[in-house]
Amino acid sequence: MALLKKAKNVEGGGDTPLDETTLYAEDWNQMISLLKGYNPLEYWRSLLVYSGFTKRTHAVVGYRTSVCWSPELGLLCAVATSGTTGAVITSPDGITWTPQTTPASQYWESVCWSPELGLFCAVARSGTGNRAMTSPDGITWTLRATPLNIYWKGVCWSPELGLFCAVGRTGFDQKVMTSPDGITWTAQGPLASLYWESVCWSPELGLFCAVAQSGTGNRVMTSPDGITWTLQSTPADNRWYSVCWSPELGLFCAVAFDSTSAQVMTSPDGITWTAQTPANTYRWTNVCWSPELRLFCAVAGSGTGDRAMTSPDGINWKSCSTPFDYFWFGNCWSPELGLFCAVAQTASYENVMTTKILETK
Secondary structure, three states, rough: EEEEEEEOOOOOOOOOOOOOEEEEEHHHHHHHHHHHHOOOOHHHHHHHHHOOEEEEEOOOOOOOOOOEOOOOOOOEEEOOOOOOOEEEEEEEOOOOEEEEEEEOOEEEEEEEEEOOOEEEEEEEOOOOOOEEEOOOOOOOOEEEEOOOOOOOEEEEEEEOOEEEEEEEEOOOOEEEEEOOOOOEEEEEEEOOOEEEEEEEEEEOOEEEEEEEOOOOOOOOEEEEOOOOOOOEOOOOOOOEEEEEEOOOOOOOEEEEEEOOOOEEEOOOOOOOEEEEEEEEOEEEEEEEEEEOOOOOEEOOOOOOOOOOOEEEOOOOOEOOOOOOOOOEEEEEOOOOOOEEEEEOOOOOOEEEEEEEOOOEO
């Protein structure tokens, strides 16, 4: 059962402060009925900005780079760029974290989950011929052979294609690799020799979209199959670090690491991009989407006390408080837990944070 924080007279239609008491609900539908006249989406969006993130402690120091959620396992999985013990940490609730052992001490940059395969897949920027690893449970990991020894930076899964797609930077012109199972990987390209940082999949468009931190007016590429890629024009030559897709809005959203005003861009099709203004000109590193809240959430590596921001449309952004001024680098949403979880590329026992919208009782 979820613990939902709300004013004590919500059921009576009052408007007292947000954190005075609690309500209980089994799921989103019951929550909506409890809130009665309130717009639940507006309420939860406001509460996220109001309460912000809270720190979470774990047992192993590591430079955390990426985190993802497995609904099937009910598990958060985060990877790091150092060590073997604790290079992966897992959690069923975002609060209690368990260090896991990886087969090699490599710099793991990104992790994603495939529901169809029941498999986590992570990619690395170090190693010789083995810069991917997979796990069915987040505990037991197996190294996988990769075709190129480049800086693999981002990986995602396409259910419709039954395909993992990874993008990278430095080295060869071929900076894409694909795999139907996480085991056998094929290099794709060649394409423009840019530094690709992040890739996501749009089921509605049937399209991969990747963003880069280099290039001149062309820091996006798209592909319907992970093999044939097309460069797209971008409104600003920023260091684009992350991109995600919102099915509900029919919109890609990307964030950039540069301290300029145009650190966000959006696109309905991956082709036509529009620059947007963030809440603050910080070094934004990651963005993800919550279908339940209909909300983008981005995290940053700079700023003072507010290294996160949210937006219901990719255009209007609000700052969100964060517990430490760490280099927050990875971010994901868990519908089942009802929270965002972020990890930092800062050596600490407290480089994980979660939102406090919903907490387990």
